[in-house]
Every structure is written in structure tokens, then in C-alpha cells.
Amino acid sequence: MPKITIKTGNEYVESLRKRKMKVHLFGEKVKNPVDHPIIRPSINSVAVTYDVANDPKYEDLATAISHLTGEKVNRFTHIHQNTQDLVKKVKLLRLLGQKTGVCFQRCVGMDSLNALSCVTFEMDRKLGTEYYERFIEYLKYVQGNDLVCCGAMTDPKGDRSLRPSEQADPDLYLRIVEQRDDGIVVRGSKVHQTGAVNSHEVIVMPTRTMRKEDKDYAVSFAIPSDTEGLIYIYGRQSCDLRKLEDVEIDLGNARYSGQEAMIVFDDVFVPWKSVFMAGEYEFAWPLVNTFSAYHRQSYGGCKAGVGDVLIGAAVTIAEYNGVARASHIRDKIVEMNHLNETIYACGISCSAEGCKTPSGTYLVDILLSNICKHNVTRFPYEIVRLAEDIAGALMVTLPSEKDFKNPEIGKYMDKYLKGDKAVPTESRLRMLRLIENISMGLGAVGYQIESMHGAGSPQAQRIMIEREVNIERKKKLAKFLAGIEKE
């Protein structure tokens, strides 16, 4: 595998230019994704994951010592060696959420690597396969080159009441269509792929429990993101077209954004050395479950970080509006903080309660990481509601930046949209646009819908909570105290 030298955010951006990806957007093939105005802000977000690793202030959080090589690596490529690693991950994600205000897209890859480290080990132990060794080789490559990996789990799923092998179209879950001497050929699609177009590598995993009849769908592997046969179709986001206007204020958060795309696997060849599962259907669920546990933990960090930005914006706009000392405003800010810190507390708790798996990799407490994510499906919505309450209606009735800069009309906006006399009207407009961004614009996808569905929809966590809780023990406790059973 080639050595790619990436150290800084800028080097990361340059590294992306070398890929030959097939990216489609707004009905056209994108020749240069890196400089496309719709795409670039999402690349900027990923770049911050490199920059913090170079900042001595953040070194402890943003880097780690590889257990394979003993060298310092970006934490996003690290395998957790203890509960402190798990805790630091949450803190790193909160920091990055604070710095970007969006989804910075690199957790899915990190969580995929860690999950594969656990499950390939287990597979080898139980089945005598050699997946773990292959995986470790791959991990060295990723760590050594500090690559961004897209963790591709979610299949389109078609009719959700049917299993993979029962679908009218057998490709609605990604599957092996051919096994060859030198590798496998896969067909299908992965949807909602966070940061897909910004990745060097794609790590594919199955998306659900598989039975024997779904054997061909139990497949995991890693390939370069510009492998022949891969097609990326860019997902549109709320207000995405504003990036094509020649504006800055109206974007709310001009530097950063998130990204999702669907990836089509049009009969893609994968050599055996990159295959981590190929038919071992009984390990599909453990891989999904382990990945999900890690990824549900992630939300306790990143969403709390974006929450910090939104809270800061709400306090600032309250000051600009002259109402920051009103008791009901202060109370709403407290409530926003309470909810945001509850999310973070859950993220910390599942990390601190993590434990060592047979592979040596530390795994979060599964019950608590599900609790964490489940709160994330609720609290950001209430935080947004409160932010919108505080912001006032101007957030959505504000005329455009172009009007504001228009020589004839701008003066009226400047005069009449002024709040606190000490604050320039432009600052007020900027803050309102940031709140709009997170609550219903470009950032809302990441802060709300991703909070809802990322790492599994709410019902997925409810199923896990039901499974992980020890109900029999609780029944015994009750029966003992009620005098029905002896201790």
C-alpha cells in the first residue's frame, strides 16, 4: 500500500485531489469535488480533525500512541486501549463539535475500526478464520497514513418488513455476487454515508442480523474510495443552494458543514486481503452491535459540542435583543445546558464503564451507550425549540444578505433590524443565521436528523435497552421486598 503523507488539514485537503471519484450532484458529474462550493465546507470540517492533532493544546485528546507501532497517531485511527481512551474520545468529539458546529464526519470510520478489531478477533477465535490478521495489516496502513475512512453500514433496506433475501430486488442490501480466487465482487448500495466523498477509504459492514439464507449479505471489507465501480450521489441538505450564492452571512456557518451521500457499488471487486467477513452470517449482528455501541457513544460527545455552539448563540442573541437578564430567558438557557450536559454525562458514563474485550480493545458499556444515544434522539430537539424561542421570529423572516448589502435597501435593514445599540446590525443578522443554520438549515441535518437516526433510530435503542437490562434480577428484587420470594 502506498505511503500517503498527511499531517495538516491542508495536506488532507490536497490528498483528496489525487482520488478519481465518480461524484454526482444536482444532475451532473462533479469534476473537482474538493473545490466545489457545496462540498468544500464539509471537507473543511474533516480538516479540523487533522489540525487539532497538530495543536499542542489538544494533543492529549487528539492523538494517541498506537498499540501496534508505539507511534503517535491521530485518535481517529486509534484502537481504544483503556477506559481513558474511551473518555478522551468523547471529549475530543465534543471539542470538534464546538469548533465546527457541524458533523465532522470522521467518527464512523473510527468506530468501524474499533468494532472490526473486536469482531474479527472473535471470528477467528470461533471459526479459525484469518480476518483479524488482515484487519491489523489494514489498520497499520490507516494509522501510518492517517486516512479518513468512511464506515459504510446502512443498506437501502427496501421494504423494511422483509429480510435481505426476501426483497423483490436482491440488491437492496449489499451482497456478494461472485466469489473468485482473488477476491469477491459485490453489488448494492450504502445510503446516508456520512463524509463519503471526503474519505480515502470505505469500510463496508452489514447493517443487521443475518440468517443462513442471508449469507451473501454478511460481508465486510475495506477499499479505496475511488475504486472502480463506486459511484457517489451527493445528498442534498436544507438550504444547500445558499452555498452557490455569492454570500457569507446567509450561510450562518460559512466555513463548515456536514455531508451525506449514497454510494452505489456497481459490481465492485475486492481482493481477499481487504475482506473481513464473507458469509459468516452469525457475526453480522455482533459487528452491527459493537459498531453501534461505539457510535452511540460518539453522539454523547459531538452533539454536546454542537449544543454548546447553539447555547452560545442563544445567549448572544438574547444579549443583542436586550433580554439576556430576563428570568424566563435565563431559565431557558439553564434548561438548554441541563439537557446538553445530560447527553454528555451519558457519553462519559458509558466510556468510564467500558471494559476489555478478548481482542484487547476496550468497548463501551453497551446499555449506557444506548441510553446516551436515546437521549440524543430527544434533547437536541428541545434545545433547538428553546433556541428558536429565544431567537425570535426574525430568524426566519430576515431578508437576504444581498438586500442587506444593497445600497438602496440595506440602509433600511441596518436601521430597523438593529437590537442593542452597541451591537452592529450585521452581528445580529449573523447570529440569527447561525441559529437558523443549526435549527433548520444546513446544520440541522447533523444536529437533528442525525441525532435521531444516526447510529440507529430510536426504536433500535429501545430494543437494545430491553435486551441489555437485567429484568429477571429486578423482578427478584421486587418479589423479595413484597414478601413473595426469599432472597
Added chain:
Amino acid sequence: MPKITIKTGNEYVESLRKRKMKVHLFGEKVKNPVDHPIIRPSINSVAVTYDVANDPKYEDLATAISHLTGEKVNRFTHIHQNTQDLVKKVKLLRLLGQKTGVCFQRCVGMDSLNALSCVTFEMDRKLGTEYYERFIEYLKYVQGNDLVCCGAMTDPKGDRSLRPSEQADPDLYLRIVEQRDDGIVVRGSKVHQTGAVNSHEVIVMPTRTMRKEDKDYAVSFAIPSDTEGLIYIYGRQSCDLRKLEDVEIDLGNARYSGQEAMIVFDDVFVPWKSVFMAGEYEFAWPLVNTFSAYHRQSYGGCKAGVGDVLIGAAVTIAEYNGVARASHIRDKIVEMNHLNETIYACGISCSAEGCKTPSGTYLVDILLSNICKHNVTRFPYEIVRLAEDIAGALMVTLPSEKDFKNPEIGKYMDKYLKGDKAVPTESRLRMLRLIENISMGLGAVGYQIESMHGAGSPQAQRIMIEREVNIERKKKLAKFLAGIEKE
């Protein structure tokens, strides 16, 4: 006053062309607002208020008999003569919310007319003025020509901790800058003006309690919407630019939208015959309060109607996804309905409990209409959250309509984004885009932020609830039962 013949929605649209309005949008003056792709869908929504009045099926809801002329008028120009009128208003608004899925913009005018009918009567009775008579003449004009009135109440407010006369810039609340023999000259702005650009008339009212020192700000009047000195600056909405693309599916709701604009009053002359308040500061609050009571009732109708659309969309997408029978999906649908009907129940109750004012106009129960609106500041948010839960992440990761229609790429979307095999992929995309529209796109302004701030932000209702509830009586009840006081 000229006779304008408007009967149908189409005639309404045509009537708008005759105005000479100064409208700014995206940094440019709009020559023809009626056919501007950003504006037109919002005009279409208003047009439905005419069309239902011509549909025999809806005659009972959509029209009424004028108490002035005995002739049939559009209910939006009617003065409520009994509690049944109040109830029918709520039902009409629910119907229009269902038919358009957005804010159809005509309630503010209706609520302004009814509030002025009460308060000008009171003013004359207490102060010996002649406002009521002027108002009745104006009302005949509006009813006879079936005009759309923009109810302009909200001032920019500047620093909200300061009163109108205390602001650094005295124009931050609209005010009389000159009293002349033939009328008054006013300066200022009104913001968040729903349907402003789609109106024939602008009815200005003060936005808060006024004291003696705020006398010049206690002003109410009506003028044609193209009066010299009026400037409209169009408010941008989430995803507004999609209307400029050559697309339909991606709009979610291609026919209809809402509209808000800020209106600048650049020293506008108003003849006395159109002035309904000019300095009577002690009546500023009664006018605000009466208008707010009517307008908080309105939300019990229109938002329940949009809620119906969103519930319908959620059920449909669940069917398309193959999960409509899952118990947790059904339970969420029940919850959405429960919340939506609670809103409606509150709207009905404040109407049924309405009572006659001295002017003869029926007014809603003020406490219950505040209860109604206060629930509207909460429940639509939860309904949206549940809809987003049911819809799944595809709602925000869906590639563009242009990709879907692209000969090369569209086939992949068609193949992989199919849900239930009996449903065309396009139908699924359309339904997802409708949900996106209401939850974070063009319609979200109306369904969420307007629910929050329209007719007063949540704290405004809390203040009214505190005032309207008879706490002394409740204390007596408690003291009696506790044995502290005799009955």
C-alpha cells in the same frame, strides 16, 4: 373607494397585478411579484381562501352573512356575530391548513378587523371619538371588494429592554411624525409581516402597551398596500432557492408556500378617514390584547390543519417503507394525532366559550385562546420530531431531483431508493420531500417558528395566563378545604 371585483382565486391573482408595489428580494427590485417563482406559491395559498368560498361544499364555513349589508361575504372579512361564527372560523382555518399545508396568510387581516371593531367602539364610548364609524365604512369597503388585508402589528422593537420612546433610534417603533389637517404622516417599520406582498390593504396597529410618553406610537390605520412610501423587503425562508431551480419534487409542496416580509414606512401619509387611533395610548393595550386573543385562537385551526398533512405524510411514508403495522410506528401516529387534536380542542373551546362585547362583536375566551396558542408553541415541534422519526434519515440524505431525472444516475436512485415494491420510487421521494418541507424546509417557517412566535412568543401567553386566571378564588378554595377559612 373603487369597486374591485374579486370572486375566484384567479381573479384575486389578477387583482394583485394592478398594484404598484415596491418589493425587494435578493438584492433586487421585483418588477412583477405575481409571477416571481419565489413569491407565486404564497399567492396561490391566499387564492385558496377565495376558491373555497366558491365551493358549495364549503359555503357554510367559508362565507358568512355580513351584519352590515346582509350580503354573503368571505368569512375572512366577516365580523363574528355569535360563538358559531368563532367555531366556524377555527374549522375553516383547519380546512385551509389541510388544503395548502402552509400558512395561507389571511387570518391576520381577519383578526385585525374583528379587534378593531371591538376597540374602536370602546374608544368612541369612552373618549367620544369617531373611530368606530370610520372603521365601519372601511369594513364595508373591504367586505364589498373581498380584499386581503395585511395586519401589521409587530415593530422591530430594537433593544427589547427599552420602551418605544426610550430607544436610541425613535423610529424602532412605528410612529406619527406629523399631524396635519388632512391626516397623519408615519415613519417606521413592521416586521415578520405575513402575506404582506399578497395584500390589497395594510392595517397598522401598535404592538404593545403604551404610556403617555409613547403617545406618538399609539397609532392604527389602514392604507392600500401600494401607498407611496411603503417598501417591502422579502424575508427569506429555509430552502427558498429551490424554487429557482427547475424542479418540482424537491420542493415538497410545489404549489403552496407562506410569506413574510418587512415593511418600511418611509414617511407615509394617511388621510384621517383611514385613521383608527392616533395618540390614544391607553387603548394600545386593549387593541393588542383583543387582536392577540383572536389570533391565538386562529392557531388552533390552521396548525391543526397542517398537522393533519404531516400526519398523513408520516403514515404514508411508513406504508412506503413497509413499517406501517409496527406497533411503535402506530403508537407514534397516535401520539401525533393526540397532540394535534389537543391543539384543535383548545381552538374550539375558546370559540365555544366566546362572548359578546359591547360592540356586538363576539370575542373568544381570552384565557382559553392563550392556552390554545401556548400548546401550539410546543406540540408541532413534537409532531415534527415524531414525523422525522418515522420518515427515516433518507429525508435529509436524498440526492436531488435532477440526479433522479439524470439518465445515467437516475436509474441507481430508482433501483436503490425503492421501498414497498408496489410503490414507485418517485412517490417515496415526493413524500419524503413533503415531510422535509414541513419539518425543515419552506413550510417549517410556518409550521414551527410561526407556531412559536406568531401571535406572540410563549412568554406573552404565560403573562396572559397569569393575568387571566382567578388566583384569589383558587386560594380561597384551598383555604376552605384546609380548614383555614370559612366558605
Added chain:
Amino acid sequence: MPKITIKTGNEYVESLRKRKMKVHLFGEKVKNPVDHPIIRPSINSVAVTYDVANDPKYEDLATAISHLTGEKVNRFTHIHQNTQDLVKKVKLLRLLGQKTGVCFQRCVGMDSLNALSCVTFEMDRKLGTEYYERFIEYLKYVQGNDLVCCGAMTDPKGDRSLRPSEQADPDLYLRIVEQRDDGIVVRGSKVHQTGAVNSHEVIVMPTRTMRKEDKDYAVSFAIPSDTEGLIYIYGRQSCDLRKLEDVEIDLGNARYSGQEAMIVFDDVFVPWKSVFMAGEYEFAWPLVNTFSAYHRQSYGGCKAGVGDVLIGAAVTIAEYNGVARASHIRDKIVEMNHLNETIYACGISCSAEGCKTPSGTYLVDILLSNICKHNVTRFPYEIVRLAEDIAGALMVTLPSEKDFKNPEIGKYMDKYLKGDKAVPTESRLRMLRLIENISMGLGAVGYQIESMHGAGSPQAQRIMIEREVNIERKKKLAKFLAGIEKE
């Protein structure tokens, strides 16, 4: 049937003495229920339903003109003749909740009478039976004598996953064990019977849908409450034993309480003239449904009335504690009122939207009455939580009234438990005990658990909401706006 003259609350109490009921309580047969200290407060509550009918101030709410005789009757025995009757019912119940602070037990009978008037009419119309005529005769007797009727619907139900005829013990739903020429013999039990021991009459109804195989369980009739074979076993309530202490303050609400009992039907004979259903299983559900609709409406009145008492108590204790002006306290009071009025608004709305049934009786809007009750399963809990927040911990750590009155110890309590210096310590204790009564003592059964389960548990309303909502229409609305279907 004998003529019983009851006009006043006192006469009502005296009328109860004439019955020969078999009542069991705390392991003993109660010889004189009327004067038993556990029972009497619940009788006092019912007595208020008579007293308000004699108070000219409340005449309009508490009485009505019988549509049978044209005479004035207590509204609790009246058949609703229009929507105003339905609205007045809700207002009467709120008044009585305010006056007693508990469940006054007489609504179940009223709702049973109204439900039977609708359903017996329907049965006769469809089956050619004569139940309606029988029922009307019975109604005249009840109205003429102003009787209290216990509406007995809820069967013990045994294993809830099994139908009546599938239970291990066939008596777990009340059933006809013998049909005779002169009447029927029934066996079984009815549980959670509100006010059973305080009633003159028992009106039995089935509790659920019945199928053909459950025919014997489809039975409705009315009998005097001291009929041979009836056994009453008194339900205990939280803190019931305090009534046996010689105390007043510690009761919180010394005058009034609610009552529930289980009734055993130990092979009871019912003459045909009192039978309103005997095997017509297809009408079991309509009867349950109609009764439930009325009874779910009731909660929009009575619980709002008790809510008023609790709000009054919370404000008063805040004043006694010296914190009534704190913004967070005021905000919590507003929230309590908001929730309480939402309940009431729902009660009013289902009444105002009521409609005439074929029998002439007016029925509430079924969907909205379910919405009403469903909110009642939630909001009183939050109102209690807020009251407990405001009250402070003393509410549950307060030493006993006997300590307070003890010459040696009382002085310490008097000194140290004083709040605002102008308020006697005893008043503070009394108010805390009233809040304890409603939130976890004698009144909590009525205000909380009855709010949860009375007139059907939450899931019962959810099932009805799912059924009553027109989902197909909502789907059409969405499909039209999404461009999938034409209007």
C-alpha cells in the same frame, strides 16, 4: 317503585340509613356505614351534589328540566338535550371538584344513564327489543326521587390476555347464570366501584367488546344497592387510617373524600323490568364506547376543579413560605394553570362539538373526549410534581398534629415551623397537609390514579384515537400536496 324524597344534602345522608347493605371494611362488617369515620367524608362529597342544586347561584348548572316530565331535576339525573347541557355538565363538575377537592362520585351514574338512553334505543331499533321503554320508566324513577346511581362497569378481568369466556374461572366477568321467567340471576363482581356504598342504585354494564361466545356476559341492568346477594368490600386508600385518629389537620381535607369498593354479585336476582341487555353481545361495545365517551368528558371538568384547589394551595404555601414573588415559582404556577386549563379546554370542546343521537340524547364528540381523558392521564401528574416542588420537603417530614397539640412539644413546632411571620404556623401546617392529601394521601387516589385509569386506562384512549381519526383523509391530503395524487 317507592317515592323517596330527597332534596338537600342532609336528606340524602338520611336516605342512606334506610338501606340494608352488606359492607365490609378492615376485616369487619360495617353496621352503620353512614357514620363510619372512614366512609362519612365520601358521603359528604356526594351530599354537595344535592346542596349545589338548592343554591340559586348554581341552579343553572346544577339542575335541568327533564325532557320526560318537564320538571326540574338534578343535572346528575338528566339526559343531555343539547350541546349546552353537555357544556354545563363539564362546568358543574369543575365547580364540584373545586368545592370538594375530591371525587364526588356521582358522574358515573349520570354517564351510565345517558349511555343507556342512546344504546337501548339503538338496540330496540335494530333488534325489536323493548329495552328503551324499560329504561325510560327507570329513568323517571331515578329523576323523580333524585337518586344516586353507581355505574358498575369494570369486571375483575382475571388474565387480561383472555376473553371472558376463556378465563379459568368463568365468573371473572359478571354473567347471567340463569334466565328465568321473571328475570335473570347474575354472578360475578365489579371492581373499583366509585361511590358504590353511597348509592341508592347500581347500574350494571358490560366492560368490553363481546363475541357470540361471550353472550352471557353481555348484560346490563339496574338494582337497588341493598339487593339481596350484593356484598361490598371497601377499598383502602392511602392514609385512610388517619381518619380513625382523633385529628383534623393531618387529614388535609377533613370534610371530603372519595370512595371505591368492590361489589360481589353472589347470585343476584334481577327482574326483567330492570334488565337493559341480556345476551345482545353486539351491543356490548356500543354501550361501553358510549359510556366511555361521556365519562372521558367528565374528567375535563372534575379534575380541572381539583386542579384549581391544588393550584390555590400551591400559591398559598408559596406565600406562607415567603417565595410567592420568585420568578421560578410564578412560572411554575403558570405552568400548572396552563396544564389545568388545557384539560378543561378539551372537556369543553368535546361538549360543544357534541351531536344528537337517534334517541334524541346528545353525545359528546368521541374523538375529542378521548383526547380530553388522555391529557388527564398526564397533566395532573405534572401539576402534582410542580405543587410538590413549590410546597417544599416539609410536606412529608412534618410531625403529627398530636405532636403539634402536645403541650410540651407543640411549642417547638410552633416556633420552628413558622414561615411568613404574619401567618399562624397552624395555617401553614394545614396547607401542607392539603397538598399532601391531594398528591400522596387520601385525595391522590382520585386526582392521580383515577385520572390515569378512570374511564379507561391510557391505552384505551390511544386505541380509540387510532380508530376515530380519519387517517385515509389525511393520507389523501399529503398525497395531493406531494403531487402523488390529484385532489
Added chain:
Amino acid sequence: MPKITIKTGNEYVESLRKRKMKVHLFGEKVKNPVDHPIIRPSINSVAVTYDVANDPKYEDLATAISHLTGEKVNRFTHIHQNTQDLVKKVKLLRLLGQKTGVCFQRCVGMDSLNALSCVTFEMDRKLGTEYYERFIEYLKYVQGNDLVCCGAMTDPKGDRSLRPSEQADPDLYLRIVEQRDDGIVVRGSKVHQTGAVNSHEVIVMPTRTMRKEDKDYAVSFAIPSDTEGLIYIYGRQSCDLRKLEDVEIDLGNARYSGQEAMIVFDDVFVPWKSVFMAGEYEFAWPLVNTFSAYHRQSYGGCKAGVGDVLIGAAVTIAEYNGVARASHIRDKIVEMNHLNETIYACGISCSAEGCKTPSGTYLVDILLSNICKHNVTRFPYEIVRLAEDIAGALMVTLPSEKDFKNPEIGKYMDKYLKGDKAVPTESRLRMLRLIENISMGLGAVGYQIESMHGAGSPQAQRIMIEREVNIERKKKLAKFLAGIEKE
């Protein structure tokens, strides 16, 4: 100081007999508190804190190595030496909540000891006093004898709008009335004293911020619980009288209960060696704040433990009722678990994020411990509401145990109150009574009101959240992203 040998729960109970306490209850002096049926169950709960320390299974949680002596001590007397100690505390409390289903009363003392270890150290460092040394001597005594300490913080507070020195009665906050050579004399009262009557020692602390004028109120000390001048007045609890009946089932939890009492300090002398603060008003707040932080952490353990019991009871009664597989029941159980584990997660997080204070004692993360407690003021209420929903109305309409055991009547209860045929009716009654106990009976004080007000009422946490959150940083994050400020 005398050596008291306590090892087992039984020895603890015996140790209490030696005290000469003045305890009042129901208007009488209690001669033998240990065997009083009202008091004994609360003693049994404390005894479990000894028994678990002797159980090898729990040794790691229930004991620790004293940093003073190197000997094994009961964790309730231990000073936290690292974050693992903090985490183990939470786990121990959860275990004890599970085993007793009530408040076991010993945390307040533990939290007082730890808070004093931090603050006396700080005082000495800043003021040159010798409090820390005194405290360490005292701690050795407590550890060596394994004593139960009552942490007495809450003053009666009188009019809460006034400071201690402003009250009409100067004794409404406990104060020094005399400084002597050998010690101080104090007067006042402490209310809501958890486990007061079951303690060997009373540790007094101030309850709020003090200013210079409140100097005499800034006092902390420890004295034996039977010191001359101390008077205990026992707080009554919901359903307390049932303990005086000769019943078991009706108690719900016959073995265990909580306890609160008010303590009167009738001019009590305290020797200097036991005084830890006497006038250093600027350290009143640090002591309150440190204690509160520890105590708010505690609730993340104990209440989750009681929650486990209630969840177990809810699942069990659902099984007994035959509805355990109904999807809505399962969903409610999941929700109960979700809320309960969120509480626990917050308890764990503030422990894992704890840090070393200058004294060497580890302190929890103050923000997160406030987040923890604030969730506890909400979630147990919702857990109770769901448990009551699942339990059904029988929980509050159930006749008495004496009726159930009555030869004549019991057979009817046995027959008609049977649920699942495989479960004895008595088991069903027992489980319902356990749920009643926790939700509105003896245990409700501990699970609900204590969750609300213990360790500070909700508003106290909101104030702390406002203080502890770094709002300025959040504002900077927002201003940077909005383009208003550079990083």
C-alpha cells in the same frame, strides 16, 4: 471517645439501645425507639449498610481502606481517595436502593464527612485555624467505631425571602448563642433530618451562603445524637399508621422504610474539639456547595436502585395481569429503564470526572452532579406514573389485608382478584401494595419528594448549572462560527 464495637446489622441495632434520646411521635415520648413499629423498619434499612459490608460478595463496594489507618472501614465512613472510590459509592448506593427499596439514610453522613474533609482543610490553609486536625481526629473515631452520622444541614428557614439575621425569630436558622472557653452553645432546629433517630452522631452544617451579619449562623460541629438538649420530633409519612395495624401485605415493603425527623437544639453545648466552623461565614457557602455536590451525586445511585425495584414490580404485575407481552406495556418498561439508567449514567459521570482537592479528598464534578440530581427531580415521577399505568387501578381500590384474611370475605377477594391463574391472588396483592408503597405510600416520601427536595430543590440545581457552565466560552464558539469574532 469510647470504643463501640459494631460489625453486623444486629450489632448496629443493639448499639442504638444504649442512647438516651428524647424522641417524640404522635404526641408522645417514645421510650424505646428501636422496637417501635413505626421506627423499626427504618432502622432495618440502615442495618443493611452493615450487612453488605460483611458480605464477601459486596466487599469491594461496601468497604474501603482508610487513608488514615490503612484499615478496612465501612465505605460510609470513608474519604474518597480517587475517582474509583466515587464510582464505587454510586454503585454501593444503587445496590442498597435495590436491596431495601427505600432510603437507607446513611449517605448524608458520608457526604458530610467528605465535605468537611475538603473545607476544613481549606479553612485552615486560608485562615490558619485548626479545624482540619480536629476533624481528622473525629473521623478516626467514626471510622474506628463504624458510626452512623446524621448530616444536619437544613434549617427551618422561616420566611424564605429573608436572610438568617433578618428573620423575625433569630432562631429560625441554627446559631451560636454563646461562646465559652470550653465550647459553644447553640440554639435552633434542623428539619427533614434523614435517619436522625437512627444515628449515633449528628454533624451540623450551615444551610446557605452567609454574610458578615450572619456570622453566628456560620457554624459546624459534631455531637453524639443523645446529647443533652437535643429533641427529636418524628416526621409522619404517608400511610405510616399501617405499621400499627397487625398486617404485613398492606405495608407493601414490611421490612424497610425511610425516616425523617426534625431536631430541636434547645441550647446545646458543644466542646471546642468537636467544632469545625464557628463564625467563618465566608466558608459557609463552600461547605454547603461541597456537601451538595457529593449529595447530588448520591441520588444517581440510590434512586436508580429504588427505580430497579419499581421496574421489577411493574414487570411482575404485568405478568400477573397477563399483559406482559403487550407492546405498549413493553414500551413503557423500556421507557422506565431508559429514565432510570439516565439517572445512573449521570451519577457515574460526575464520579468518573471527579478530581482531587487540595485536601487530597476527591470531589465529584460539580456541574455533572447537579445535572444528575436535576434529572432525579423529574424522572422518578415519570417512572412512578408509568408504574401506576401498568399496575392498574386495583392498586388503590384494593380492600384491606384484614378483609383478605377474613374467613367470610376473603374467599371473594381470592376468587375475584386473581389474575394469571398460575399466580396466587396473594402474590398479586403483595405486588400491588409494593407499587403503592413506592408511588404513594411509605416509600413515596423517599422515592419522590426526597428526589425532588433532597440535596436541594430543583431551583438550587438550576442556579448551580447557571454558575458552573462556561457561558463565555460558548458565546465565543458561536461568534467565531458566525464570523463575528476571530478564534
